[in-house]
Amino acid sequence: MAEDRRQLYKSLGFLSSLGISMVAATIIGLAMGYYLDRWLETSPWLTMLFLGFGIAAGFRNLFVLTNRELKRQQREEEKNDAGS
Amino acid sequence: MTHPFLFLQWLVEKLKFGYTPEQLADYGYFNHVTYAWATMAILILAGFLASRRLQKHPEGLQNFMEVVLEQIERLIGETMGAKGRAYFPMIATLALFILVSNLIALVPGFMPPTANLNTNAALALSVFVMTHAIGLKEHGLSYIKQFTGPIWWLVPLMLPIEIIGHLARPLSLTLRLFGNMYGHEIVLMIFLSLAPVLVPIPMMLMGILVAFIQAFVFTLLSMIYFAGALEEAH
Incomplete structure (x- = not known):
């Protein structure tokens, strides 16, 4: 029970941090595009391009982080099963 | 929203230390720095007291510190594997510093240094720099392969995505810790100004939970980033 609770808090902390x-x-993508546009005077093309890059990078971050955390939890569960 | 009473600020205003009145009036902007020093002092003192008389069968403070550090080491082993042990000092420092500076908020007259963007940005940037230093040290120049993706004609697409993803890490680390701690501070201050007796206590209980969770999340994410740099390029 206590172990369950600990896992719950860990997952809670981790998942609540994914959105940001x-x-x-x-x-970051939007800001890069915006300032590149102001510098090169190509508005609005670079803003749109880098906004797209930013959104893709966001999803990639989500994917990588969740993948790692899942693997970590699986390893922990396996270790707990072996230990008990 | 300002604190009704900050102990260190009061101390400096009483003792003056040879500052001019203008400098004293500006002192309030640097509370996060002095409270970060206070956190460091607490940590150094705890470390000194715990290691002053080392025993084979640890008791008291030594026992407590050993349990805390063993927990962090176990987490590193789970997340980063055996290679990650080398970075234990940095991660343990981050974890303890953030935890203590979050918990210091619950002491009356103290504010958490993590409720300020500058402290958090410093922590997050050191993690960012360390990540890439680890990557370059482990893989040399082939570390760049991590940014270009597996297929060569996808490089113009993957490179900006990876760079933006990496730049987003310090930003999100900073904002997450800052948002949680500052939000908690503001809620506490509002409750204190509305009803100072008993009402803020549930919020302070929540503050303990937030302090632990945020310190854990910051540490876990820095470990994940370090582990990502340690790994072979895909």
């Missing part, structure tokens, strides 16, 4: 990592990537 997606938003951050989108914002």
